[in-house]
Amino acid sequence: MQRIVVLAGGIGGARFLRGLKSAAPDAEITVIGNTGDDIHLFGLKICPDLDTLMYTLGGGIHEGQGWGRADETFVVKEELAAYGVGPGWFGLGDRDFATHIVRTQMIAAGYPLSAVTEALCTRWQPGVRLLPMTDDRVETHVLIDTADLGESAPGEGAESRRAVHFQEYWVRLRASVDAHAVVPVGADAAKPAPGVLEAIADADVVLFPPSNPVVSIGTILAVPGIREAIADAGVPVVGLSPVVGGAPVRGMADKVLSAVGVETTAAAVARHYGSGLLDGWLVDTVDEDSVPSVQEAGIRCRAVPLMMNGTEATAEMARQSLLLAEEVRA
Ligand SMILES: O=c1nc2n(C[C@H](O)[C@H](O)[C@H](O)CO)c3cc(O)ccc3cc-2c(=O)[nH]1
Numbered sequence: 001m002q003r004i005v006v007l008a009g010g011i012g013g014a015r016f017l018r019g020l021k022s023a024a025p026d027a028e029i030t031v032i033g034n035t036g037d038d039i040h041l042f043g044l045k046i047c048p049d050l051d052t053l054m055y056t057l058g059g060g061i062h063e064g065q066g067w068g069r070a071d072e073t074f075v076v077k078e079e080l081a082a083y084g085v086g087p088g089w090f091g092l093g094d095r096d097f098a099t100h101i102v103r104t105q106m107i108a109a110g111y112p113l114s115a116v117t118e119a120l121c122t123r124w125q126p127g128v129r130l131l132p133m134t135d136d137r138v139e140t141h142v143l144i145d146t147a148d149l150g151e152s153a154p155g156e157g158a159e160s161r162r163a164v165h166f167q168e169y170w171v172r173l174r175a176s177v178d179a180h181a182v183v184p185v186g187a188d189a190a191k192p193a194p195g196v197l198e199a200i201a202d203a204d205v206v207l208f209p210p211s212n213p214v215v216s217i218g219t220i221l222a223v224p225g226i227r228e229a230i231a232d233a234g235v236p237v238v239g240l241s242p243v244v245g246g247a248p249v250r251g252m253a254d255k256v257l258s259a260v261g262v263e264t265t266a267a268a269v270a271r272h273y274g275s276g277l278l279d280g281w282l283v284d285t286v287d288e289d290s291v292p293s294v295q296e297a298g299i300r301c302r303a304v305p306l307m308m309n310g311t312e313a314t315a316e317m318a319r320q321s322l323l324l325a326e327e328v329r330a
Contacts, residue, residue, distance in 0.1 A: 002027040004322075005203040006128075009034045009216025010049040011066035012242060012250060012308075014056035016209035019314025021057070021127055024322065029128040030199040032226070034211075035113070036140035036184050036219035039167045041090060042080065044100040045107060048167070049216065050117055050132060051099060058124025060095075066250075069095040089172040114193040131199065133220045136190035140166035140215055141183045142256070148177035166215060175252035179259035182214055187222040192229075200229040205325040207318075208239035208278070210249060210306065213269050214256040221277075231277055236325035238280035239273060240317060241266035244306055245286045270294045270301070280324040282306060282317070300328050 004027050006017060017031060034049045048067060055061040055069060062068045072093035081088055092100070099120060106116045112135040121130055141163040149162065161180060169175060200206065211217050221227045230237055243266045248254055254264040262272045266283040267290040273281075275298030283290055284306040294301035302324055308314045 003199075003202055003204045004029045005199050005206045006031050007034075007206070007208055007211070007217050007220045008032070008049070008053060009209075009211035010037070010052035011056075013049070013209045013211040013216065014053045014061070015066075015308045015314055016207075016211075016240065016318065017053065017057060017128060018311055019308065019316075020207070020209075020318040022311055022315040023318035030195075030203075031128045031130050032133050032196055032199070032220055033117075033130060034216045034219050035132045035134060036138050036187070036215065036222075037166055037170075038137075038139065039090075039165055041087065041092070042085070044097075044104045046092070046100050047103065047113070047117075047132070050130065051096070053130055054117075054121060054124045054126055057126030057128060057130075058121075060124065068093055072096065087172070090167060091171075112193070114195065129195075129199070131195050132193050133196065133226065134187075134190040134223050135193045136186060138184050138186040138190050138219065138223070140219055141185050142166055142169040142179045142259070143181040143183070144169065144173070144177050144179060148173070170252070175255040179255050182218075182256050182259050184219045184222045187219065188224065190223045192223055192225050197225060197229045200226070200233050203233055203235055205235055205322065206230050206233065206237045207321055207325075208237070208273070210240045210242035210308070212242060212248075212251060212253045212256065213262070213272060214253070214260055218260075227277065236279045236328040237277060238282070238321045238325045238328070239270070239278055240282045240306060240321055241269055241284065241287070243269055243287075244284040249307070266290050267293045267297075270299050271297050275299050279328040280321075282321055282324060300324065 037048045052067050062070045113132045143163050146160040146162045266287040270281040280300045285303045288303040291301045304320045
């Protein structure tokens with residue numbers, strides 16, 4: 001049985017995995033999920049990327065949004081707002097709240113996040129083994145100009161900067177202001193969650209879906225030991241570009257790419273990962289011209305359609321990534 005390890009963020013990773021499951025129904029798929037987007041609100045631990053993966057693969061996702069639950073209601077949020085308790089900018093629905101209550105309760109009882117995730121997955125049966133990248137607390141913060149928050153403190157000059165939580169940057173500010181740096185706070189002291197390094201060492205292939213290379217896959221790779229384990233696994237590592245025609249397929253990846261000095265092109269993202277990590281890279285057919293420059297960087301590259309329009313198109317992308325892996329292996 002083929003063992004596939006996938007590093008995944010939220011929506012892009014989850015949709016790709018739906019295609020991969022359909023393309024490789026007999027494979028044993030282990031997903032290492034980003035937890036840098038996690039946030040504590042209302043006394044609860046919220047893990048947006050793990051939940052997006054779990055709900056999407058388990059059939060509970062709000063398909064239009066790509067995050068949160070289908071058939072959601074917002075009574076608790078409205079009641080909190082009536083008490084003047086926010087933030088109002090983060091859309092937590094009633095059904096979703098239940099997940100965060102169970103998770104927080106289990107963590108308070110002493111269970112690590114990996115055990116909690118496994119327990120939540122017994123309900124959702126995602127058809128993959130879902131592991132958080134770490135059981136330790138890691139929070140992605142984004143450095144922005146204080147002036148962009150519209151709330152300079154007395155004595156703060158025009159030049160002052162402040163770090164905000166990734167969710168505040170992404171959801172409240174809609175990534176509309178410049179990001180000067182992206183910092184996965186706590187990552188340097190984090191340990192890979194149980195099973196992560198073992199899954200990588202036992203993998204036949206490692207895939208990077210078209211997830212955000214900075215705040216999703218970049219954060220997973222920032223956990224000491226994970227990047228090294230992938231590089232040392234001696235198996236094909238193949239990625240799919242989240243940038244098509246010079247723009248992110250979805251989301252606002254360009255903002256955080258420029259924060260790390262990477263151009264928003266399919267080739268620049270491949271070079272950002274580098275040939276020390278990546279063996280193969282799929283770009284969209286509109287980026288066919290960039291294939292030679294990626295290959296010159298020592299990464300085998302092919303141009304194939306990369307728009308995740310439905311499960312069949314996404315399954316074909318997954319098939320192409322596995323074919324490229326075989327080509328690299330040969
Ligand atoms: O654009 C939004 N994204 C929301 N997301 C998505 C999330 O902010 C990001 O898309 C991911 O963190 C990036 O991978 C949520 C995800 C959850 O699991 C739970 C609640 C939310 C709430 C929002 C929201 O209000 N607006």
